[in-house]
Amino acid sequence: MSQPAAEQTIQADDSDWRRLDRRMLLIHPIQTLIRALPALLAIFLVRTGSDNSDRWELFILPLIVAYGFARWFTTRYRISETQIELRHGVITKQTTTARLDKVRTVDLTAQVWHRMLGLAKVEISTAGTKDRLVLDALSLEAGRRLRTELLHRAEGTVPDSRAAPAPTAQSPVDRAWPAPHGPPVVATGARDEELLRLELPWVRYAPLTMSGFVSAAALLGVGSQLANQLSDQGEIYETAFTWAIGRGLLLGAVLLLLAVTALAIGGYLLAFWNFRLTRNPLGSLHTTRGLLTTRETSIDSSRLRGVEIGEPLGLRLARGGRLKSVTTGLGREARGGTDVLSPPAPSARVQTLALDITGDGAAVRDPLVPHGPAARQRRHTRALAPAGIVAVGWAAMVLSFDWPWGWLLVSVLVLLGALALARSRAAALGHLLTDRHVVVQSGSLDRSRVVLDRGGVVGWTVRQSLFQRRMGVATLIVTTGAGRQHYEAIDLTPAAAYALIGEIHPDLLAQFPTP
Amino acid sequence: MEEEATSAPVAAGTLREPAHRVSPRAIRMWTVHALIGMVLLLAGQIAWWILADDPRIWHWVVGALWLVLGGGYAIIMPRWRYHVHRWEATSEAIYTQRGWLSQERRIAPISRVQTVDLKRGPITQLFRLASVTVTTASAAGPLEIEGLDVQEARRLVDALTAAAAAETGDAT
Numbered sequence: 162m163s164q165p166a167a168e169q170t171i172q173a174d175d176s177d178w179r180r181l182d183r184r185m186l187l188i189h190p191i192q193t194l195i196r197a198l199p200a201l202l203a204i205f206l207v208r209t210g211s212d213n214s215d216r217w218e219l220f221i222l223p224l225i226v227a228y229g230f231a232r233w234f235t236t237r238y239r240i241s242e243t244q245i246e247l248r249h250g251v252i253t254k255q256t257t258t259a260r261l262d263k264v265r266t267v268d269l270t271a272q273v274w275h276r277m278l279g280l281a282k283v284e285i286s287t288a289g290t291k292d293r294l295v296l297d298a299l300s301l302e303a304g305r306r307l308r309t310e311l312l313h314r315a316e317g318t319v320p321d322s323r324a325a326p327a328p329t330a331q332s333p334v335d336r337a338w339p340a341p342h343g344p345p346v347v348a349t350g351a352r353d354e355e356l357l358r359l360e361l362p363w364v365r366y367a368p369l370t371m372s373g374f375v376s377a378a379a380l381l382g383v384g385s386q387l388a389n390q391l392s393d394q395g396e397i398y399e400t401a402f403t404w405a406i407g408r409g410l411l412l413g414a415v416l417l418l419l420a421v422t423a424l425a426i427g428g429y430l431l432a433f434w435n436f437r438l439t440r441n442p443l444g445s446l447h448t449t450r451g452l453l454t455t456r457e458t459s460i461d462s463s464r465l466r467g468v469e470i471g472e473p474l475g476l477r478l479a480r481g482g483r484l485k486s487v488t489t490g491l492g493r494e495a496r497g498g499t500d501v502l503s504p505p506a507p508s509a510r511v512q513t514l515a516l517d518i519t520g521d522g523a524a525v526r527d528p529l530v531p532h533g534p535a536a537r538q539r540r541h542t543r544a545l546a547p548a549g550i551v552a553v554g555w556a557a558m559v560l561s562f563d564w565p566w567g568w569l570l571v572s573v574l575v576l577l578g579a580l581a582l583a584r585s586r587a588a589a590l591g592h593l594l595t596d597r598h599v600v601v602q603s604g605s606l607d608r609s610r611v612v613l614d615r616g617g618v619v620g621w622t623v624r625q626s627l628f629q630r631r632m633g634v635a636t637l638i639v640t641t642g643a644g645r646q647h648y649e650a651i652d653l654t655p656a657a658a659y660a661l662i663g664e665i666h667p668d669l670l671a672q673f674p675t676p
Numbered sequence: 677m678e679e680e681a682t683s684a685p686v687a688a689g690t691l692r693e694p695a696h697r698v699s700p701r702a703i704r705m706w707t708v709h710a711l712i713g714m715v716l717l718l719a720g721q722i723a724w725w726i727l728a729d730d731p732r733i734w735h736w737v738v739g740a741l742w743l744v745l746g747g748g749y750a751i752i753m754p755r756w757r758y759h760v761h762r763w764e765a766t767s768e769a770i771y772t773q774r775g776w777l778s779q780e781r782r783i784a785p786i787s788r789v790q791t792v793d794l795k796r797g798p799i800t801q802l803f804r805l806a807s808v809t810v811t812t813a814s815a816a817g818p819l820e821i822e823g824l825d826v827q828e829a830r831r832l833v834d835a836l837t838a839a840a841a842a843e844t845g846d847a848t
Contacts, residue, residue: 489813619812620784620819627777640784642813659690662783669785672769675692 177239178248182300184278190229191274197225238296245285245311247294259294263287265464265489267308268499269457271301276455283307286499305457312445312461352442357503357514359436359450366505367429368422369475370483433504438514446486446518448501458499464488466617466643467598468502468515470525470610474585477608482511486518487613487644500644515612524598524612529591535632536652540587541580548579582606592637592650594664599639601650611648617641621662621669623655637661691781694764694771701803702761702823706754708799714746763821765832767839770810772819782819788812789840794833796826808832 201221228251236249240261247257269281280298287294299307434452441447444462449455467487476482484503502518503511515525552572559568585605593600599618602610622638629635629652637650637658650658663670721742725735756776763772770789773781793809800806806829811818824832 619788619814620782620817622780622782622817624778624780630779638817640812640814640817642815645816646814647816656690663690666785669769669783670691672766673692673694673764673771 177241178237179239181233181236181238181296182280182298182303183233184280184300185298186230186233187278188274188280188298189232190226193225193229193232201225240307240310245294247296257294259285259287261311264311265461266499267311267459269301269304269308269455271298271451271455273453281305281455281457285311308457308459312459353439353447354441355437355439356446356517357436357438357506357510359433359504360506363504363506364426364429366476366479366481367425369479369481370425370429370473370505429504436504438502440518446502450501450504458501460486460488464643465518465614466641467611467613468518469644470511470515470612472508472608472610474606474608476505477508480508481505482508484511484514484518485644487611487617487641489617489641489643519598519612521595521598521612523595524593524600527593527595529593529600529602529610530657532590532592532634532650532652532657533654535634535654536590537587539628539632539634539652540590541583544579544583544586545576548575552576590651592653592661594661599661599665601639601648603649603651611644613639613641613643613648615665617643618665621666622647623658625655694762694773694781696763698758698761698763698821698823699803699805699825699828700758701805701825703754703758705799705803705805705823706757707750708802710746710750710753714742714750717742717746758823761821761823763824765836765839770819770836772821774820774822782817784810784812784819786836786839787843789836789843792833792836792840794829806830808836810836 204221231251232249235251235254236247238245238247240246243262244258244260245264249255249257264285264287266286268284268286270284271281275281275298279301281301281304282298283296283304285294285296296304296307298304431452431454433450435455436450437448439447446460446462446465448458465486465488469485469487470482471485472482483501483505485500486502488500503514512525516522519525552575555575556569556572558564559566559572582605586603589603589605589608591602597615598612599615600610600612602608618639619642620640622640623635624638625635632652633654634652635655635658637653638647639650640647650661653661659670721735721739724738753776757774760776760779761774763770765771767786769783769785771781771783773779789810790813791809791811793811794806795809796806800823804826805823806826807820807822808824808829809818809820821829821832
């Protein structure tokens with residue numbers, strides 16, 4: 162390990178290089194140890210089986226710890242006028258660079274051990290690359306400063322980025338990082354405007370969201386598998402099981418409901434505890450959340466292309482909703498919840514928030530232009546056709562196996578459910594054009610209303626399946642560099658679709674005049 | 677799958693079709709694509725013939741289905757596609773139309789174009805064709821023109837690159 166020499170050359174060459182927070186010297190060895198644990202166990206197991214009495218495995222432990230230290234000593238980063246550069250790797254040296262003008266979001270994440278030591282991991286996403294530049298970790302203060310500086314570089318508040326030659330233990334990077342000139346724009350400063358703060362009663366929405374539903378489904382899955390196994394064991398078990406069901410069905414259902422609710426509430430609190438959304442004087446949005454692992458996400462205002470108001474079925478029935486940002490630069494996949502602008506919350510609050518952020522009341526609240534009878538009919542066909550097949554198949558089974566006639570009710574329920582779904586999906590369809598935004602809405606189980614900045618539209622697709630052509634409708638797909646990358650207005654008439662394109666990009670259609 | 681359907685590409689709406697067809701050789705290219713798929717299916721059937729010893733009648737039934745459906749696909753799909761596939765580019769915009777059963781038109785302003793790619797696979801080269809893919813800042817919806825004559829594709833790429841270079845900004 163020749164890091165002292167390496168350190169000298171670095172210091173001699175360029176003094177800009179900075180290290181991660183010193184407190185990581187405590188965490189890195191432990192992390193390395195945990196990662197090496199399976200290998201250690203394997204070695205230990207092999208050794209107990211052999212009669213070799215050399216205790217050379219004792220040397221492995223210090224080596225691993227040394228490797229952990231080496232990670233800290235070999236990780237350096239620096240920020241120049243144009244780019245941020247990260248060098249790391251004990252054995253293989255890696256250099257990652259990101260152009261500062263391409264920085265889209267900066268997230269601070271603090272897991273439990275980070276929080277105990279006052280540290281935070283800084284993740285920097287840039288446009289055009291899938292990789293994130295990760296600094297694991299800086300002190301919370303230093304991380305916040307770095308974020309402020311990265312996000313507001315465009316505004317011309319670039320501080321001098323010279324590292325102090327010998328950082329003090331107290332706050333190594335604080336000294337290395339003088340406060341920006343001009344107005345203080347620290348993202349959590351006093352001049353920030355608070356847009357939303359979690360209110361505890363909102364946990365009532367927790368069991369109504371998808372995550373609550375998923376835990377319920379998992380539990381139900383385990384339960385039914387158990388039931389199947391039991392009923393395969395023969396008649397004794399079967400009678401016992403039927404008896405148990407008769408006795409315990411109600412109790413079981415209640416317990417299941419309680420368990421699902423508890424799980425969902427737990428998940429909600431873990432994710433959204435202390436949720437706070439603020440906007441700083443320059444317009445950047447900033448969220449803080451989390452019970453054990455805390456997350457801070459900042460979105461530069463120039464990256465924001467709109468919002469997505471989500472009202473999945475469960476939330477909608479309870480007059481709840483949630484808000485996500487539509488932001489450029491994040492790929493479709495690499496966005497672990499960085500787009501959350503509100504936890505599941507009362508609809509009215511979500512709407513007010515959407516209004517606050519977009520400044521366009523019509524886009525958020527106004528009734529949408531419906532998509533007409535053909536769209537309505539297609540929603541019914543598409544829901545009822547598969548449901549009809551299921552219902553008929555089920556009925557055939559009931560009749561051919563001589564099951565009780567009551568089971569036919571299932572077929573009826575399936576059909577009624579499909580009808581309700583079709584009606585709800587048809588009612589959801591709509592679009593709207595305001596002077597600043599284009600709005601599209603669709604879906605029932607997962608309904609969303611997307612308010613997209615007109616300027617965020619980068620292209621158009623008009624798609625027609627064979628069936629859509631026969632019905633004289635088309636799906637208009639708005640492509641954008643933000644959020645989900647494309648948003649659909651389903652089953653418009655082609656005329657309405659082209660009219661919408663013409664409204665937003667008048668010059669575009671004029672390029673292809675009818676002769 | 678009647679032939680008449682080919683005479684009704686994307687319903688007119690208020691926008692005419694793009695002006696240019698792709699090369700007629702594209703029909704042969706798409707036919708080869710279809711035939712390759714058929715050969716793969718045939719390989720599966722031969723394996724089934726050799727390995728299984730169930731009544732041969734089923735092999736003949738599946739074989740007949742393969743011939744009718746696969747043959748129909750190989751004859752109809754390329755011609756239908758050729759009938760639909762069109763493109764047009766101006767200094768301001770690019771406009772494509774593609775598909776057969778499901779059809780779509782894509783339009784993007786040149787100012788939002790990020791990359792222009794020319795691609796030539798082995799089969800494409802065989803027929804002196806190329807495909808041009810135009811991407812925007814959106815990960816969804818690149819505009820792709822398949823089955824262009826190589827010379828024409830090169831001219832298109834040059835024209836688009838020049839037009840896109842004239843624009844500034846990061847096109848998001």
